[in-house]
Amino acid sequence: MKVYNTLSGKKEEFVPIEEGKVSMYVCGPTVYNLIHIGNARPMIVFDTVRRYMEHKGYEVNYVSNFTDVDDKIIKKANEEGTDPSVISERYIGECKKDMEALHVKPATTHPKATCEIDGMIEMIETLIEKGHAYAAQDGTVYFKTRSFPGYGKLSHKNLDDLRSGGRSLLVSGEEQKQDPLDFVLWKPKKEGEPFWESPWCEGRPGWHIECSVMSRKYLGEEIDIHAGGEDLIFPHHENEIAQSEAANGKPFAKYWLHNGFLNIDNKKMSKSLGNFFTVRDISEKYDLQVLRFFMLSAHYRSPLNFSAELMEAAKNGLERIITCVSNLNFLLEKAGAQDLTDGEEKALVQAKDFVRKFDEAMDDDFNTADAVSAIFELVKFANTSVGEGASAAFIRALKDEIVELMDICGLTAERGQEMLDGEIESLIQERQDARKAKNFARADEIRDQLLEKGIILEDTREGVKWKRA
RNA sequence: GGCGCAGUAGCCAAGUGGUAAGGCAUGGGUCUGCAACACCCUGAUUCACCGGUUCAAAUCCGGUCUGCGCCUCCA
Numbered sequence: 001m002k003v004y005n006t007l008s009g010k011k012e013e014f015v016p017i018e019e020g021k022v023s024m025y026v027c028g029p030t031v032y033n034l035i036h037i038g039n040a041r042p043m044i045v046f047d048t049v050r051r052y053m054e055h056k057g058y059e060v061n062y063v064s065n066f067t068d069v070d071d072k073i074i075k076k077a078n079e080e081g082t083d084p085s086v087i088s089e090r091y092i093g094e095c096k097k098d099m100e101a102l103h104v105k106p107a108t109t110h111p112k113a114t115c116e117i118d119g120m121i122e123m124i125e126t127l128i129e130k131g132h133a134y135a136a137q138d139g140t141v142y143f144k145t146r147s148f149p150g151y152g153k154l155s156h157k158n159l160d161d162l163r164s165g166g167r168s169l170l171v172s173g174e175e176q177k178q179d180p181l182d183f184v185l186w187k188p189k190k191e192g193e194p195f196w197e198s199p200w201c202e203g204r205p206g207w208h209i210e211c212s213v214m215s216r217k218y219l220g221e222e223i224d225i226h227a228g229g230e231d232l233i234f235p236h237h238e239n240e241i242a243q244s245e246a247a248n249g250k251p252f253a254k255y256w257l258h259n260g261f262l263n264i265d266n267k268k269m270s271k272s273l274g275n276f277f278t279v280r281d282i283s284e285k286y287d288l289q290v291l292r293f294f295m296l297s298a299h300y301r302s303p304l305n306f307s308a309e310l311m312e313a314a315k316n317g318l319e320r321i322i323t324c325v326s327n328l329n330f331l332l333e334k335a336g337a338q339d340l341t342d343g344e345e346k347a348l349v350q351a352k353d354f355v356r357k358f359d360e361a362m363d364d365d366f367n368t369a370d371a372v373s374a375i376f377e378l379v380k381f382a383n384t385s386v387g388e389g390a391s392a393a394f395i396r397a398l399k400d401e402i403v404e405l406m407d408i409c410g411l412t413a414e415r416g417q418e419m420l421d422g423e424i425e426s427l428i429q430e431r432q433d434a435r436k437a438k439n440f441a442r443a444d445e446i447r448d449q450l451l452e453k454g455i456i457l458e459d460t461r462e463g464v465k466w467k468r469a
Numbered sequence: 470g471g472c473g474c475a476g477u478a479g480c481c482a483a484g485u486g487g488u489a490a491g492g493c494a495u496g497g498g499u500c501u502g503c504a505a506c507a508c509c510c511u512g513a514u515u516c517a518c519c520g521g522u523u524c525a526a527a528u529c530c531g532g533u534c535u536g537c538g539c540c541u542c543c544a
Binding site for chain 2: 009027028029030035036038039040041042043067070071072155156157158183184206207208228229230231232233234235236239258259260261262263266267268269270294297298299301302303304305307309310312313314315316317320323324327357361367369370372373374375376377380383384435438440443444447451456457458459460461465467
């Protein structure tokens with residue numbers, strides 16, 4: 001399995017620190033509002049990475065934090081006249097609902113920054129002791145960027161470029177910094193802000209230290225994978241590396257994975273442009289599984305454009321796969337013969353090629369676009385090779401393959417066993433009787449009646465099928 | 470200014486040296502009482518442009534144009 005490592009700028013063979021196990025940290029959202037579809041991309045793609053790893057037999061320890069102390073949370077709390085924790089708890093709850101609908105598995109641990117303050121203070125103390133950090137007059141603690149030789153290795157920047165190129169870095173008004181590139185580890189409280197006691201002042205942690213501490217606590221000093229959006233490469237992840245490696249004295253994460261941005265009409269999503277969508281917005285029109293499928297249709301490192309048309313296309317494509325599975329289930333019930341014929345055995349060997357293609361695509365830096373295309377090819381194969389007289393074993397084998405590949409992607413291809421109301425069932429029967437008697441007016445009337453209730457009927461050679469709209 | 474990414478059919482999107490996957494949409498067909506649904510078939514002599522390397526390039530090198538991101542605790 002190869003993964004693209006931002007650190008080296010190359011695809012590398014994935015070799016976990018401990019055989020058979022994967023430790024993975026994914027930077028989570030700041031919980032000040034409903035998550036937007038951009039937040040959903042890393043959740044979906046790295047959940048898919050996790051699922052694939054698990055499919056390969058790895059035991060994955062997956063940690064993703066909630067940043068629950070932040071200016072925006074405090075601002076919102078002040079606006080509502082409530083405590084910041086009320087805001088963060090509310091949106092953690094909402095975020096978890098969205099994740100569930102997106103089929104993002106809960107992390108092994110979802111740490112919250114506010115519960116890890118002691119660990120942060122401890123790491124900051126270590127950094128000061130080792131000469132990598134210093135406290136200013138007002139109690140602000142800064143990381144001394146120049147003290148860490150590897151600074152810039154992730155984002156491939158060098159300090160001198162940053163100095164000469166940086167715009168506001170030099171005029172940030174933070175003249176108490178020894179160097180403009182130094183960043184905050186601990187900052188003093190302002191009036192009305194939540195705060196914690198510390199050796200330097202009453203205050204709260206900087207953003208970057210949170211992840212270094214939570215990652216170490218739940219996964220250890222050295223981890224396999226650290227992931228997040230590409231915008232986090234600098235400064236967030238660069239700073240995490242500096243903090244963790246300076247404090248622990250050993251390499252931090254072996255592989256750094258970053259997803260590309262989600263754009264709207266090739267523009268960055270922003271509230272000011274009015275092209276801002278929350279996951280909840282999308283859920284009003286689509287099963288969120290469609291959003292997941294849409295995101296998996298491109299490679300995770302590419303920028304991905306979002307639009308209503310593309311969601312429609314994704315919906316139709318996903319529907320094709322789901323329909324195939326439901327057709328197979330339908331045929332399964334009707335299947336006469338149970339055992340595979342020789343021809344069917346050969347066909348199943350052929351079908352394995354698509355499964356192999358799927359695995360090869362995923363092994364190549366999680367190329368979900370290619371993996372999904374393998375599923376489509378398998379669907380086509382099933383559609384063309386399952387005819388009348390196909391054996392139950394054959395149909396089931398193909399169906400199981402499709403369902404399993406979809407499951408690795410976090411997609412549910414098999415509709416649950418939905419029970420028909422006795423009323424609906426009898427209406428369908430009545431319509432069948434009417435059709436037999438060529439009373440098509442009555443038949444159409446019943447069809448319309450059911451349609452109003454969201455039941456779509458399909459008359460096929462094998463009988464009447466129905467589905468919910 | 471510094472660093473980086475991208476430009477493949479109407480749209481989306483794989484492919485990174487060996488002669489263009491897959492999906493959506495369109496068109497044709499099958500099925501059907503009709504319809505809807507579904508299914509099958511259908512598409513780039515060509516990969517932004519110009520040069521170069523090579524037996525061979527969408528893929529490598531140089532240049533040009535275009536779009537985008539990061540350098541502001543925005544995933």
